[in-house]
Structure formats: C-alpha cells, structure tokens
Amino acid sequence: MAAPDRDGELRRTFPALPYRSSAEDGFAATWWGTAWVTALEEGALDAARLARGRGYAERGKVDAITVTPGLLLAYVQGSRPRPYRVQVRLRTLDDTDWERFLNAAVERPGHIAALLDKELPHSLADCGVPLLPGPGDLAPRCSCPDSGHPCKHAAALCYQAARLLDADPFVLLLLRGRGERTLLDTLSRRNAAHAARAARDRGPTPLPGVRAAETLAARTPPQLPAPLPPPPHPEQPPAYPAAPGGPDPFALDQLATDAAARAHALLTTGRDPVGGLTLWQDAVRLAAARPGSGLTAGTRALYASLAEATGRDTAELARAVAAWRQGGRDGLDVLEQAWDPPAGRFDRARPLLLAADLPAFRPWRNRLTHPQGHVQLRLGRTGLWYAYESEPDRDDWWPRGTPDLDPVGALTGLGASGDL
Structure with a gap:
C-alpha cells in the first residue's frame, strides 16, 4: 500500500485501529455503522466465520485500511506469519444517483451542517439513493485459501470498516465514488444558488433611502487589474561581497x-x-x-x-x-524519541523478518535490533520503518536507507540477508 503522505482526494489510508474489548456492546456506535454491519451479517453464509472475523478485528489484526471509490483494501494477520491481502468491493453510484443525493442535501440547511459535523441524517440516507449497502452488496476477495463468503479475514476488514464509518460518514461517500472536498465544494455552490433563487423569488424588501445603483451609476470605478501569476520557481539571490567586519557571505x-x-x-x-x-x-x-x-x-x-x-x-x-x-x-523524531507503539504492526514485524530468513531481532520499545548489534529497525509514529546501522558492539546508530511500510523492505540495500 502507498505511504499515508501519498494519499489524495480519492484515496485515504487509515492507520490500524487499536485493540477493542469484546465486552463492548455492538461493533458500531452510529445507525449508519450499524446498518453496514447488518449488511455484512445478513449477506454472510457462515456465522462461524463471522464470529472469527469479529475476533480478529477486536484483537487488532487488521492493518492500515486504504479506501478508494468502490474498494476497501487492507492486510489482515491470520494464522500464518505472512498477512493476507483482503479487498472488499462496493458498487459506486452513477451520475443520476449523485444528482439526486446532491439535490436532497441542499433542500434542508441542516443536511450540510450535519455532514460537516460527521453525522449522516436519516432523511438524507432515505432520499432514494442506495448509500448504505444491503445484504449481498459487499463483495469480498482474500488471498487466503478459504472460499467462504466472506472468509474470516474479509469479515474482520468489514467490521473495522464500520468503525471508520462511525467516525466519518465521508468514508462511505468515498466508497460510493466521490471525495469529501469535491462533495463539499459542490454542495457549497448548490447551496448558494439555492439561496439566491429563494431570495429572488421572495423579491427585495423595500427600504427607505436612495438606491445605491442610482448613486454610483455615473462614477463606476474601473476594474482592478488581474493579479500577476506567481513565478514558476524562486530566483537565486544576488552575490554578497565579503567586507571586513561584515556578515559571512556564505x-x-x-x-x-x-x-x-x-x-x-x-x-x-x-x-x-x-x-x-x-x-x-x-x-x-x-x-x-x-x-x-x-x-x-x-x-x-x-x-x-x-x-x-x-x-x-x-x-x-x-x-x-x-x-x-x-x-x-x-x-x-525517530532518531531522537523512543516510544511505546500499540499492539499490531510492531508485534507482526518480527514474524515477517523471520519469514524472510532473518534472525530474531531483539525488541525494545519501538526498536528491533539485530542480535549481532549492527542493524536496527525503528518504527515511526506514521507507521513507517526506518533502518539504522552501527559498528558491532557499539551504540552508535546512524540512519540508513529509505523508510518503508514493510520492515523487510526497509532493510533493502543494507546488505544481503546472509550478511544481516
């Protein structure tokens, strides 16, 4: 998956969600999150796989989730060392459905305010557009050998997705095909046009005084010139001569x-x-x-x-x-700050290193150190792994290589696996 800082309007990546206690009532807190879970459970063919997938989600086995139009993507840790690649597809809305949704959203001023507060009103979801999935609308695919519908790994991803929808209904709208910024810009323009039509239909309210158009008609000021475009790049500064007692030209x-x-x-x-x-x-x-x-x-x-x-x-x-x-x-920050990462990505790094024929790295806080003490991996707060090198038996660590979401990938270029 792409690094979080490469996300754009139609691609959002959410870090792995924290451990969730199974004692909590319900997996979703909002009515639309509950409707998502209901669609998953009513379309499933095996309740046992659902229960195991729910357990996987509660224990934080679902890694970072990437959301794009029509697709959820994540890696889910199963019983094997290497996690499985899981996709869940959902049909995007066509232009007719989006037109109906946008018209319904501007009919009531409270709709836009609710969306800005990360709420999805019932009336907006019942406008005749299939925003929420029904039974059988979620189409899972997993790299595991299980042919269940869904398998436990896909069920775990769907349960975690319900928590994302709880926090931000724009995740659901992105799945259906439109990004948050595009939707809010369109709603803002339509709301302004709707208000202008309503004001025009009401007509102006007569007020005492002189009309501004009559006062300013004979002396309309000329239009301001268009602003100059910014330069394509900053120019080089002039050369600064050296002077005795003056500042350093360099x-x-x-x-x-x-x-x-x-x-x-x-x-x-x-x-x-x-x-x-x-x-x-x-x-x-x-x-x-x-x-x-x-x-x-x-x-x-x-x-x-x-x-x-x-x-x-x-x-x-x-x-x-x-x-x-x-x-x-x-x-x-990775160089200077040691921290205690939550369970999940850090705990799964050591099995991944062992699967790549590397020795057992020693853990300490957010760091994994080679048993010979010359290579180290550090987990950053954004989920990237950073590689460090030192002379054996010396605590003199220097950053090396390129950060990577995969701990094995972060070691690329530091030497052959046998040398590590």
Missing part, C-alpha cells in the same frame, strides 16, 4: 536562498512549510539542504555555526541531518 546566501524558497511556497500554497519547527529542527533542516554527503570547507562553517546556536556539537548535527534526509521531520 551565511547570507544560505539564509536568502532559504527565505526565497519559503516565500515562494507561501505564495503558491498559502502555507509556510517550516513555520512550526523548533530552533533545533530548523537548524537541522538548513544543514540538510546543502547538497552532498560530506562536510566541505563551506558546509563545515555552516555546521559549526548552527551547532553552536542550538547548543549541540557538529557530530550530533551530522547525525540529525542524516535522519532528516532519510525521513524529514518524522525521521528526526
């Missing part, structure tokens, strides 16, 4: 180039990409922006200045730069 060039890049991003996207960074994080970012992997004469002075300003040494900064180049702000 530092000025570095700061001016960075300021231009930030200003261009703010102009084109409306967001400052580094506005929320701490002093240390921003220093690491600036150092990592210099090309190359070694310290040249120019970058050595930059490293020394940044390390001194943040109260660190250049060795700490060089290690942090390697982490930033590996995974940005998240990669730096």
